[in-house]
Each structure stands twice: as structure tokens, then as C-alpha cells.
Amino acid sequence: SQELEQSPQSLIVQEGKNLTINCTSSKTLYGLYWYKQKYGEGLIFLMMLQKGGEEKSHEKITAKLDEKKQQSSLHITASQPSHAGIYLCGADPTGGGADGLTFGKGTHLIIQP
Amino acid sequence: DVKVTQSSRYLVKRTGEKVFLECVQDMDHENMFWYRQDPGLGLRLIYFSYDVKMKEKGDIPEGYSVSREKKERFSLILESASTNQTSMYLCASSSPRVFLYEQYFGPGTRLTVT
Numbered sequence: 001s002q003e004l005e006q007s008p009q010s011l012i013v014q015e016g017k018n019l020t021i022n023c024t025s026s027k028t029l030y031g032l033y034w035y036k037q038k039y040g041e042g043l044i045f046l047m048m049l050q051k052g053g054e055e056k057s058h059e060k061i062t063a064k065l066d067e068k069k070q071q072s073s074l075h076i077t078a079s080q081p082s083h084a085g086i087y088l089c090g091a092d093p094t095g096g097g098a099d100g101l102t103f104g105k106g107t108h109l110i111i112q113p
Numbered sequence: 114d115v116k117v118t119q120s121s122r123y124l125v126k127r128t129g130e131k132v133f134l135e136c137v138q139d140m141d142h143e144n145m146f147w148y149r150q151d152p153g154l155g156l157r158l159i160y161f162s163y164d165v166k167m168k169e170k171g172d173i174p175e176g177y178s179v180s181r182e183k184k185e186r187f188s189l190i191l192e193s194a195s196t197n198q199t200s201m202y203l204c205a206s207s208s209p210r211v212f213l214y215e216q217y218f219g220p221g222t223r224l225t226v227t
Contacts, residue, residue: 001172031214042117042203042218088156092214100146100158100171101216 002027002093006104013079014112021074021107023089029069031092033101038085046074046087084111116140117219119204125225132191134222136204143208145187146216147171147179150201162187194226 003026013019023032031050035043047056049065049072056063060077076083086108090101120135136145146161148171158171160179168179176198180188187206191198201223205216 033216035218040201040221040223042220043205043216045215045217048215090156090216099169100148100161101156102158103148103156105153105155 002091002102004089004091004102004104006087006089006107008107009105010108010110012110012112015080016078019076019079019109021087021109023072023074023104025070025091027070027093029065029072029091030094032065032069032072033090033092034063034072034074035088035090036085037088037106043088079111081111081113084109117204117206117217119202119219119222121222122220123223123225125227126191126194127227128195130191130194130226132194132224132226134189134191134202134204134224136187136189136206136219137185138187138206138217139185140206140208140211140217141184142206142211142217143184144206145181146205146207147177147187147189148203148205149173150203150221156203159189194224196226198224199226200224 005024007022033048034046037043047063052067052069054065062075065072086106088106090103117138147159148156150156162168162181178190203221204219207216
């Protein structure tokens, strides 16, 4: 079965600083999803990457998938308090799109003013 | 906007009770999912469904069952609740008609079994 390892587990960053969260898969990724979760709430979709070398951006968040499709990174530029929460990477284990996702354990992000 | 709703945000039940967690989506999605989320373990898939009356076991189905009688509704059933089922339960839906098969999540139900 596929396993996703996220690093770091937690991160405290001063407001305005940049940060990176990594997600490494034990198998080739067919599709890699990034979600954000505010504490005690549901998940909000950020981005999905499919192709090796792909990079997507939304506002100040950029996600990349490496060429070998086994590692993804999420980069936040000029962090703000609204970026605080839990970031989760999820993988589609079969590539079919209809099965459940396998998730990493999440990265807790705290933004210090 | 796609909306996935869950019947309760917080629920407290006693050991041995039968518990129903309800999930409704309003976007005519074919696929629905139930996950549980625990500290240190992350999100784990319990059951999912491709269509009405269809169900598939996820990674941790033991102690749970599901029901999908209508396309928009997917219920998670704890036949006899136990304390180790205290957790955050998240429902999600998706469709092959939605680009990238994005899964839309509900707000979650925090279940405490005492």
C-alpha cells in the first residue's frame, strides 16, 4: 500500500517569512492533492498535481511535483496569519480517481505575529 | 458551490450504543467517502461508495458499516460504539465529471464515546 510521509510535522514561522512543507511517497504518484484544514473543521482543497515536474500556484501558495513523481513540496511566500492550520497531502493510490485518498499525517503550521 | 453537510458537529454516545452519522451532498456526485482522523494517525479511509447501494471497504472498516440508499446521502453506522471509535469523522464526495476528481469535504463530526 502507498504511504505518504510529510515533513516537518509542525512548523512555527514568523509572519512574513517563507516556508516549505514536503510530502514523500513510497510509490509513484498518479495524482497528488494538497488540502488545508483549520483546526476542528473539514478540509479545503488547495491544488492537485499529476505530471512530473508540474508546478501550480494560487495566491501565495506554490506546489510542485518532482520529475520522478514521488515527492511534492508546498511553498508559502510571505506567510500570513490566515495561512495557519494543518496542511495535508493526499495521494490517489490507483490513478482511477474514484477511490479514497491516502493521506499523510499532516503538517501543523503556526504563524507568529 | 458544492456543499457537503454532516448531521452533527459534535456527538457524545455511550459504549454499546448504535450510532448513525449522516452525510449529504448537493452536487449529484457519484462517489462518497467516510474517513476518520486521529492525532498521530492522520486521515484513514473507512468506507466508500461508487453509486447507490454500492459500497467498498477502505483501510479500516472493522466496527463500521455504511448505507447508501440515495445518491446524495451516505450514512456511517457504528453498530456498537466503543471508546476506540472516539474520533473526528469526515465525509467527502467526488465525481468523474469534476476536473481532477477533487474530493469535497464536509465540516466533520467529532464523536466521543464514553
